[in-house]
Amino acid sequence: MKKLVLFIPLILFVVLGVFLYQGLYLNPKELDSALEGRPVPEFNLETLDDAGVKITNHDLKGQVYIMNVWATWCPSCKYEHPYLLKLARQNIVPIYGINYRDQRELAVEELKHQGDPYTQNIYDPDGRLGLDLGVYGAPESFIVDHNGIIRFRYAGPIDMKVWQETIFPMIQQLKQEAAAGKAS
């Protein structure tokens, strides 16, 4: 019994060590999204292409889609862009852009030159929708299910690895859920 007591500090040390060691591999930039499991916030904003056309959260409902926050001032968005174009060509899932704190002319120009992977773009010049989404940088991507619930948020550029390991499996699962929901 006495010997056991002597081991308590060692056990405490090991437990603490394990926790701290795990902490070394956490990425402090990856914050949990408070929005996961909650509906897409209400919005009513102009589309990027046409200031006369409004788009709301209700317009997007009833499908699985990705919302991608991007801007011309964001270097990582440029890195991500070719992969989004590739995804758009594969036609797996609609990608809606949120043009975040940007200038309309610059953004339109950029899409004209670099290609446009977006089904539609929501123009969010003052970052109001971004704020409601808990966006703290760009690019960020939100995966939304057919009920309009945000199921996953990915902060950072989507590339092949992220797509194959994380996002694509999630989208397949959500599409199955949607099909099951419609069948029942």
Place this chain on the structure above:
Amino acid sequence: MSIALVFGVSLMANATPVDTYQFKNDANQKHAMDLARTLRCPQCQNQDIVDSNSPVARDLRMEVYQMVDAGKSDEEIIQFMTSRYGDFVLYKPRLDSKTYILWIGPIILLLLGGLVAFIFIRKQRGAVAVEEISDEDQQKLAELLKNR
């Protein structure tokens, strides 16, 4: 010309909306600033939203200022922030199932330490107490001393 340029540039550098935000009264201003200082910038992570220059921090402190001026309670403002950015924005974590170890961990460690110290001290006292010398030893001692 160059003076005008320098002056112009310095004006631009200072002309953030924060500096020009007009509070309804000084009490609101103080209260809003104090509240904003308890909120962490989600982008820069090691600064509160008053200290940080990042656009997100600017937006968030503007929200705080406006909400305070609109007469919203602290709880409502904190709720607004955490519903978007999670508990991360709070420098002082709330007491819930995820954070209870942060709150009660130090108390438990203190109690454990106190307990260990208490037991140790009691043991020491026991050890220091002089054992009585048996009659046999007393005799031996007396003889040794006599033989000198």
